[in-house]
Amino acid sequence: MSLLPVEEALTRILALGTPLPVEPAPLAACLGRTLAADVAAARVQPAADLSAMDGYAIRFAELPGPWTLAGESTPGRLPDRALAPGEAMRIFTGAPLPAGADTVVVQEEIEAEGTAVRLTGEGPPRPGAHVRPAGSDFAAAAPLLTAGTRLGPAHLALAAMGGHGTLPVRRRARVALLSTGNELVPVGAPTHGLDLPASNAPMLAALLAPHAADAEDRGIVPDRLAPLARAFEEAAGADVLVTTGGASVGDHDLVRPALVQAGAAIDFWRIAMKPGKPLMAGMLDGAIVLGLPGNPVSAFVTARLFLLPLVARMTGEPAPASTRPMTLAAPLPATGIRAEYLRGRTEGDRVAPLSGQDSAGLATLAQADVLIVRPRHAPAARPGDVVDVLPIA
Incomplete structure (x- = not known):
């Protein structure tokens, strides 16, 4: 059997994968996932003219004062009165300006005694100084995020400020990891003689962790046809079934015949790359099967080249970095x-x-x-x- 070129193998693996369904996910579950549709603001931000500093709200035209103190404005509530000519209102960062005011004087440039307020510094340089105008961040219905955005902390904060508690993203890929080999023992278990800790599953789970994939370690299966076929049949519900080991041509390399016995359709087997020649791909009950080599470096390299791009295609993520x-x-x-x-x-x-x-x-x-x-x-x-x-x- 001729060896399949790497580029053709990747094309055929990606053809097996289809984009996963879109679902509304809470913001806390969206970090690192890819937005599936454009998102617009459901509110205006700021909702009113707000002070950017602690100080006093005034009319710029009345500089340099003096003014008469007319109450205060605090965040979260509108002032109970408008600002009359000759008045200044104590205001705090994030508080709305009273009607009639257009500028804030920072508190370090004001001296207040009782109701008398006077300027002691240079004062604001222009009308609107130290004010965040209503809608200056975004207007209602303005575009916030575009489809295809890989969602980071700032994107989630923007969505939350825009009035969204959920975002449309593709479902996370469910990846089942199955280690095969008579020599394998669980990670952390005592080893005797030629026992080998099953390092591939934690390695592959860590490789998938930054991506929109949930990896589940389905354990270790010995190199026997019946247990292998049974393990494959029990992998129902996974989007991708990843096996490591047993994919070569030796008498104990039984992954391929066990998959066939379980009802899998094998698309190809063996590719022209080193390390990683005994790579296998196919379908089993709606799950994509990737049979990776058992040697850890071969498993890592083939997962980097084929598993990560497949997950990206299914979840809408950008393709992994290229050469x-x-x-x-x-x-x-x-x-x-x-x-x-x-x-x-x-x-x-x-x-x-x-x-x-x-x-x-x-x-x-x-x-x-x-x-x-x-x-x-x-x-x-x-x-x-x-x-x-x-x-x-």
Whole structure:
């Protein structure tokens, strides 16, 4: 069977995914999610002319005073009277200006004794000084947020101020993580002999955490056909089922036959990349199946290249960061029939491959901040050559 090029594999995986339904989500659940429709203001902000400082509301034309004190204005309520000629009203930050006032004198430039108010400083430089005019932030029905916005804290604050308690976003993707292998034990459990902690599930959950996806660890399944098929059948309700391990061609690599036994339709299997050749994709009862390699680095690289873009397509998020050119700081050998993704470390505008590129080498992955992308059949590269790098996350 010929190996599928990386670009074609990604195209076919993305074709399996469709955008998830739009739902109104409370603001507290919207951080990091992508807005599915334009949002307009349901109110005007500010709703009235408000003071930007503690001080005294006056008519600018009456400077330099003096004035007679006429009560006070506090935030959250309208003054109980208008400002008559020759009057000043004590006012606090965020409080509405009384009718008849158009300017605020800061309190540091005023001396008040009883009802007598006089200017002691230079005074405001222009009419409207220290006033936030009604509607200066936004008017009612004004556009607030546009579809496709990745919602951050400031966006949520703007939506809240605009009168919205919910926002239209696509449902979060439900991702089931299933680890396979007789050698695996739960993370934190004692290991004996050749036992291996099941590190892939927490790694993939962490990779998905910044995105609109809820990852659920469905545990460890041994390399036996019946338990694997049963575990796949029990994964109902997930949007994406991610398996790690058991996707190669050995006698104990049973993920593919178990998926078929469970009723899955396999779209493709094996791609032209290193690490990560035994990648599998298909559908099972409405869930997209991604069979990732079991070696941790292979699982990470394939998840970065295929799982994150798939989740982005389903949730409406922007596609993950793509490659950018950098100057190579160390030589690289020519590549063969597979594209290679090498763990690298950047320093300034240069990048160097890390030593130890074994697909099980997590220590090197933890040191890397990029993957150096080497196309198939690329000639040897020398220091000073330009290569493409892909951010780790």
